[in-house]
Amino acid sequence: MGIPPSTGLKVQRNMTHRKFLRGPVMVGLLLLLVAVLSACTNPQTTFSPKSDTAQSIQTLYLLVIVMASIVMVGFFGVLGFALFRFRDRPGRIASQTHGNTKLEIIWTLLPVAVLIIIGAPALIAVAGSAKAPDEDALHINVVGHQWWFEVQYPGMGPEDPNNPGERLPLITANEVHLPVGKQIYVTLESVDVIHSFWIPQLIGKTDMIPGHPNELQTFTPQEVGVFYGQCAEFCGTAHSHMRFRAVVESLGDFNEWAVALQTPPADPASELAAAGQTLFLAKGCAACHTIYGMPGAAGKMGPNLTLLGDRRTIGAGIVDNTDENLRQWISNLQEIKPGALHMPSFGLLPAENPQHMSDAEIRAVSAFLRGMALN
């Protein structure tokens, strides 16, 4: 170029040079970050989005991280330079400046610029979050209890005996089944204290507040899989043990599950399980737990246990659904979930208590519950 080099230009060139370097470094760091924080070893990560909404949150998240990193690098650069350059040494005399109005104006406007870059998309996203759900969105109502999640699918359950033609909600617990590729609209309630509903890979959290119904921003799951969820608002003794799973499956699988859940179960497959079914009624389990299609098991206080054999976990997402874990749960649930309410530790009750269960009886009940399975 014909223009003679000037100090102004030199500064500019330096700037572009630095920016040029900063780009790839930033992208590299971000990729590393995303790789490290992905779901392989950390199933509850917020950095491996598997729904449209979670994806858009992450885009914003990365933008904010990039801006914050640039500010941070700039800040520490200036700080480090100043500390080294202006360190006290023999003969050094501090310049007696009191301030500089021009600088004050510049560094008032500098944060404004940064804030516009991150604030504008953020506020647009907030405005967009208020969008009403699509006509054909799947509506799910989740109710918080100390310390488990009741999951209701309105209008998908058995026919309402009091209201012929109307269908009750289909109810399950601690496992939210979601069809992939369908928009999900979740409303949230609580029957006791404040809880918070959160599936990091699918959707950010929203609180479940008694007397104050809430709703989640709609989201569409994009990948089949099992995702971790957890209560995120402190809700008392067993707050740490209030978790759940989101099971994203094909629409076919989802529909099959929803139908099977309310189809009267086949008779227990084994003698042990049949004995367990009798005990389930005799020991009072049915007073608190519903099992669809099983006469006498319509309790509402505890989680609905239909098709328990299909669930991945027990105790509100805290231990794997194995025979050993379930037997221990029935025998002494306080060992697994300290502070859990209402349900007795059946194995620890005194032998003369009619609700006491022996190891053999617990084995039977476990066989019955785990025997209820679609697969």
Added chain:
Amino acid sequence: MAAYTGLLKRPVSPTGVWSWLTTIDHKRIGLLYGVTALTMFFIAGIEAVIMRLQLSSSDQTLVSPEIYNQLFTMHGTTMVFMVIMPMGAAFFNYLIPLMIGARDVAFPRLNAFSFWMFLFGTLLMHASFLTMSAPAMGWFAYAPLTSLEYSPTNGVDYWVLGLQVLGIASMAAAFNFVVTIINLRAPGLTLMRMPVFAWMTLIISFLLIFAFPVITIALTLLQFDRWVGTNFYNAAAGADPLLWQHLFWVFGHPEVYILILPAMGIVSDILPTFTRKPLFGYPAVVFAGVAIAFMGFGVWSHHMFTTGMGAWANGVFSFATMLIAIPTGIKVFNWLGTLWGGAIQFKTPLLFSIGFISMFTLGGLSGVMHAIVPVDTQQQDTYFIVAHFHYVLFGGSLFGLMAGIYYWFPKMTGRMLSEGIGKLNFWLMLIGFNMTFFPMHIVGVLGMPRRIYTYGADQGWDSINMFMTIGAFVIVASFLAFMVNVIRSLQSGDPAGDNPWKAATLEWSISSPPPHYNFVEIPTITSRYPLWEKDHSVGAAQAHGHDDGGHAVHMPDPSYWPIVLSAGITMLAGGLLIWKWHQILGFTVISTFGLLALYATYRWAFEPVNEPNSEEPHQ
């Protein structure tokens, strides 16, 4: 000799236990605040270490969930109300009269009353440990978890009443310091010549005056709910539990600035001393402080982005929160501007100040992230938030307060702290702090929620938590270094002299420790940095004045009534607790101590400044 005042002889001896219990000297009260706060810091630190041990690996069973919930509730409550706030109070009690050229605060007995209310409130809340029912609902105490139905033990009651007592202490102190700073400045010390710390004290006093009544009301409603069965927060009776959250954070967010502004003031006064140049942009730093305080009242709902307030409220509070970054940025830039062109002496107070500026800036950056509502729905109530507020409150407030301790310790005790141990203390603290709290950002991104007492091995959070627990022990080591330094210095530290740092503000013009009357002759001030003026007129006046040993200075006598009145008021709260257990006994306690409080108020009101015929108390 001393006259008798009713049953009790008015204490005039300058030493001994009674002299401390009845002191109205702002410097002694400041030291009492400081020692109490450090003691509470020790307790809250133990709570934190137990929590870190419990979380060091998955499925730990060191403590039960009940105990863990008590630990994090009391750690948070203690650090906020009984460590950082009173540490700030220690500094403004000790320093404000010295900085503004006064002999004491405007209302010395009210000042003593504030301290005793603070101490008794602290003791009342910690008495819950004796009944094994410490509060366990979190320092934020969200309704309806605080209702009798969901928190049937006395923990919430202790917490509510303890905070009410602490609130009285804060309000009394706030009014006292507003009046002191506005009225008792030395001639020529205009507001814009005050040390920045004095400015920040004035600002947080106003914050306290406007913020504390809100929490007082919120707590009173909760008291009614728990004691007489009203339904202010009872969702079952049609209340919206979000009422509590709004009230709590309308107080709680300004409270955050109550915690950070003293540290900002301290650092703004330390930087000039160790850069050997005036604070860059003094008016900007002061007005940024005012702006932060003012805007702090308009952002409370950013603690509630996940409560379903709707897009409008979320948008407005998000915007307002981002705006706070502007005055905060101005402060940080001006601190950098102060370092720029200086002759920086890397003494321990300066190291802690730089620690403050850099860690606080990191906390500020994560704070801006939370302002982005969609991002916050992934961060809220995770360890990312825990990382954020420890960067502003530990990396910020506590580093700033540590800087203040290293800076003014020579003034308060007359002895220097060791620079070597001080630097060890700083580096251990900086490294331990970052080891403990930086990984919390990562584990938060990995989905670890706050306030969980344990987690499953399947979550993959084990190694990172172990690393953080090791970091916590590095912090413990840094505090051992601090304790060694203090004890060593008190026993055999080098004498400090009047002005060991060659600082510029008024408190350095008098002896270390200062005489109980502070200034023989109230100085006349002509600039922001009086001791850096060429003629050193201020220092000269003091040196000259020392000759008569302060005999001409007239100071008020100590008084029993502040401690008696605060004991009476605290026991009113204690009576309410007893009332829940045994109504007649509770009523007796309430009426007895109510009468005592009335009597103490009466005696206080008619107490003369000095007992007639009493000798002047001298140090």
